[in-house]
Amino acid sequence: MSKELFDSIKCLVVCKDKFNRSLIRSVVVNAGIRGTNISEIEDLREISFKGYDLCFNSIIIDHDEYEGFNYMEEIEKNPATNKTPLIILTNSNSKEFVLKAIELGITGIVLKPINTLSVKKNLEKACGFVLAER
DSSP states (O other), rough: OOOHHHHOOOOEEEOHHHHHHHHHHHHHTTTTTTEEEEEEEHHHOOOOOOOOSEEEEEOOOOOEEEHHHHHHHHHHHOOTTTTTEEEEEOOOOHHHHHHHHHTTTTOOOEEEEEOHHHHHHHHHHHHOOOOOOO
């Protein structure tokens, strides 16, 4: 894979937890992909989601409501963003949660606690090629 290809890929990481943001970003950067970290869904709305080639988004389950699903529905409805691979980070692997994620066109799910292998495998799936170690 050429360096130019990696330099052209931009990844957005949305996660409140600083450790998880850093862990994901380290996998992304180690693969040679440019990564941008933000901590809040509200911050994500303020920036243009367009221009990112993939996105990691943390979904927190709170009183049976899925924070972030509404935003993902917005992404899915927007022709400018609905082709962007979206990988969610979550502590839920319930059937209902996974089915809702699939319905919204989620590319991958990384279960918490997050490990680098899971992040890398989902990143490879989103990019469509195997990442070499740098």
